[in-house]
Amino acid sequence: MLYREVGDFKTTYRSDGQTFPIAFDRWRYYIVLLVAFCVVPFIINDYWTNAVLLPFLIYAIAAIGLNILTGYCGQVSLGTGGFMAVGAYSCYKLMTGFPDLNILFCVLLSGLITALVGMLFGLPSLRIKGFYLAVATLAAQFFLVWLFNKVAWFYNYSASGQINAPERTLLGYKITGAETSAPVTYLFCLVLVVFLAIIARNLTRGHLGRSWMAIRDMDIAAEIIGVNPLKAKLTAFGISSFYIGVAGALLFAVYLGAVEVGEVFGIQKSFLVLFMVIIGGLGSIFGSFAGAAFMVLLPVLLKNVLVGSLGWPTDIATHLEFAIVGLLIVVFLILEPHGLAQLWRIIKEKLRLWPFPH
Amino acid sequence: MNAIAPEAYTTEDGRKIGGVVMEMKNITLRFGGVTAIKDISFDIREGEVRAIIGPNGAGKSSMLNVINGFYHPQEGEVWFRGEKRGPMKPYEIARQGIARTFQNIALFKGMSTLDNIMTGRLTKMKSGILSQAIWKGPAEREEIEQREKAERIIDFLEIQSIRKAPVGSLPYGLQKRVELGRALVAEPELLLLDEPMAGMNVEEKEDMSRFILDVNDEFGTTIALIEHDMGVVMDISDRVVVMDYGAKIGDGTPDEVRSNQKVIDAYLGVAHD
Ligand SMILES: Nc1ncnc2c1ncn2[C@@H]1O[C@H](COP(=O)(O)OP(=O)(O)O)[C@@H](O)[C@H]1O
Ligand SMILES: [Mg+2]
Numbered sequence: 001m002l003y004r005e006v007g008d009f010k011t012t013y014r015s016d017g018q019t020f021p022i023a024f025d026r027w028r029y030y031i032v033l034l035v036a037f038c039v040v041p042f043i044i045n046d047y048w049t050n051a052v053l054l055p056f057l058i059y060a061i062a063a064i065g066l067n068i069l070t071g072y073c074g075q076v077s078l079g080t081g082g083f084m085a086v087g088a089y090s091c092y093k094l095m096t097g098f099p100d101l102n103i104l105f106c107v108l109l110s111g112l113i114t115a116l117v118g119m120l121f122g123l124p125s126l127r128i129k130g131f132y133l134a135v136a137t138l139a140a141q142f143f144l145v146w147l148f149n150k151v152a153w154f155y156n157y158s159a160s161g162q163i164n165a166p167e168r169t170l171l172g173y174k175i176t177g178a179e180t181s182a183p184v185t186y187l188f189c190l191v192l193v194v195f196l197a198i199i200a201r202n203l204t205r206g207h208l209g210r211s212w213m214a215i216r217d218m219d220i221a222a223e224i225i226g227v228n229p230l231k232a233k234l235t236a237f238g239i240s241s242f243y244i245g246v247a248g249a250l251l252f253a254v255y256l257g258a259v260e261v262g263e264v265f266g267i268q269k270s271f272l273v274l275f276m277v278i279i280g281g282l283g284s285i286f287g288s289f290a291g292a293a294f295m296v297l298l299p300v301l302l303k304n305v306l307v308g309s310l311g312w313p314t315d316i317a318t319h320l321e322f323a324i325v326g327l328l329i330v331v332f333l334i335l336e337p338h339g340l341a342q343l344w345r346i347i348k349e350k351l352r353l354w355p356f357p358h
Numbered sequence: 359m360n361a362i363a364p365e366a367y368t369t370e371d372g373r374k375i376g377g378v379v380m381e382m383k384n385i386t387l388r389f390g391g392v393t394a395i396k397d398i399s400f401d402i403r404e405g406e407v408r409a410i411i412g413p414n415g416a417g418k419s420s421m422l423n424v425i426n427g428f429y430h431p432q433e434g435e436v437w438f439r440g441e442k443r444g445p446m447k448p449y450e451i452a453r454q455g456i457a458r459t460f461q462n463i464a465l466f467k468g469m470s471t472l473d474n475i476m477t478g479r480l481t482k483m484k485s486g487i488l489s490q491a492i493w494k495g496p497a498e499r500e501e502i503e504q505r506e507k508a509e510r511i512i513d514f515l516e517i518q519s520i521r522k523a524p525v526g527s528l529p530y531g532l533q534k535r536v537e538l539g540r541a542l543v544a545e546p547e548l549l550l551l552d553e554p555m556a557g558m559n560v561e562e563k564e565d566m567s568r569f570i571l572d573v574n575d576e577f578g579t580t581i582a583l584i585e586h587d588m589g590v591v592m593d594i595s596d597r598v599v600v601m602d603y604g605a606k607i608g609d610g611t612p613d614e615v616r617s618n619q620k621v622i623d624a625y626l627g628v629a630h631d
């Protein structure tokens with residue numbers, strides 16, 4: 001395998017600014033896309049779709065969202081679960097209030113609504129930072145869950161207090177409801193993930209992304225060279241919440257179908273997505289995917305190996321999962337704040353100039 | 359501007375010094391009980407290298423912070439380009455064409471040299487969120503245009519080889535240079551440098567002095583700098599303000615300042631003991 005930059009020179013700023021400046025990386029990216037779109041849909045079954053693929057795709061969107069806010073702009077948030085709930089309940093109200101509205105629009109509009117809510121809750125970030133901001137977003141988390149529990153209008157006064165996704169189709173294929181098929185829901189989520197990831201990549205490589213990173217790295221210097229902190233922080237909150245809202249809408253409408261807010265969008269969800277971002281890598285789109293994959297695969301793997309093959313009791317496997325995740329969080333925070341993405345980068349760096357390291 | 363600008367002149371080495379661009383009038387700045395700046399007035403003329411010197415704690419950095427709007431003086435007025443400055447945020451002042459470097463390096467540690475310098479172009483970048491999201495088209499074109507400006511500064515400061523390096527990993531002297539680049543790339547009208555040579559060895563100081571003079575000469579940038587090394591100050595500045603305990607104790611050409619008894623007592627004495 002020849003993975004190399006040797007002999008691959010950049011002669012224009014355009015090609016130097018590419019997402020994958022090394023030809024080999026570019027090809028790998030195209031191949032992954034090709035497999036994801038043209039091979040996977042034909043070989044998946046319900047188990048793998050529900051246990052791994054759909055949650056991976058949906059959490060990848062949420063993780064990209066949180067990564068924009070925390071990894072790129074440096075604003076800590078523990079409100080991810082609450083914002084996902086905003087997306088889910090917006091989607092539910094849109095689907096039931098406007099039965100003719102295309103499901104794709106429902107999902108995207110839910111993202112927009114969440115973006116507005118996120119900007120509202122982002123306002124305190126102009127005054128407070130770090131730990132205090134984390135507490136403020138925690139308050140948002142609890143407030144939002146309480147709100148969707150308390151105000152019956154949000155769940156259309158249903159007796160159970162749950163929301164259920166009605167059946168909706170796109171181009172004749174069932175996307176939500178009881179009888180969806182695995183390849184269809186998978187492809188629907190995949191298209192959204194790819195689209196949103198490309199946009200996130202574009203936003204983070206331009207001047208908006210640099211203004212976020214400037215605020216993250218040194219807010220005073222950022223302001224003195226001309227970054228408007230209000231604009232930088234609120235765009236980060238808004239765009240981040242858009243992604244998180246879309247993820248919430250998909251989790252509810254496409255993946256789960258029925259949701260009780262406290263159960264699905266509680267504080268655990270905020271931590272789950274935060275862990276994805278930390279383990280995957282702060283400030284990296286690729287890291288968001290890596291973190292989502294890791295956090296989704298780990299329990300499945302442990303369950304299959306420890307419980308399925310070795311016959312361990314389920315609760316011990318679950319505890320082991322907590323222990324592993326906890327340990328990794330500590331290790332990554334202390335040793336490698338840029339997470340799996342950075343480990344990957346280091347491996348590539350070693351391979352990059354091989355066989356001529358100088 | 360003309361009302362307060364006496365006639366322009368040309369220096370011995372042939373640089374043109376114009377009218378007053380920045381005028382500080384009776385500035386007083388207090389932090390609780392501490393008066394960091396006591397009723398100081400001075401001006402900065404177009405195209406000149408203006409030094410601010412004085413012992414530690416004299417209030418020099420505070421003065422730069424007043425100029426770029428980070429501190430708001432309790433009394434006094436700031437006039438820029440012949441207009442009195444109202445209440446403004448630091449980022450608005452940056453957009454007026456005032457850039458600076460910091461006494462303690464304030465680079466964006468998580469970003470590369472190139473990205474740090476590109477961030478300095480931020481005030482010139484106009485493409486909106488949507489066109490950045492799409493990237494192809496206006497946003498990419500703008501990025502490439504701005505990249506060319508950034509590369510010109512990178513060439514000028516001779517830091518091509520560290521273009522892609524994360525700035526946190528660079529040696530101190532180079533970090534100072536990158537920070538200068540980040541300020542320069544904004545094409546400021548007025549450049550504020552807070553101890554650009556602090557902690558440097560003789561060679562690095564010589565490089566930095568050369569860059570400062572080149573900036574002033576080639577781009578016509580007006581420069582106000584704080585510096586401790588008297589040799590350097592005497593070499594590169596046109597006029598010098600001397601501060602001590604928040605008050606102004608001298609103002610004039612390097613020669614005038616050097617022969618001012620108050621300055622000798624307060625500053626030179628301290629520097630040489
Ligand atoms: N943000 C601040 N809060 C309180 N005191 C300050 C602040 N900034 C500066 N000072 C005080 O103002 C005085 C002048 O400081 P400074 O401008 O940094 O001096 P210099 O740059 O000449 O060494 C010092 O006594 C310092 O303690
Ligand atoms: Mg100082």
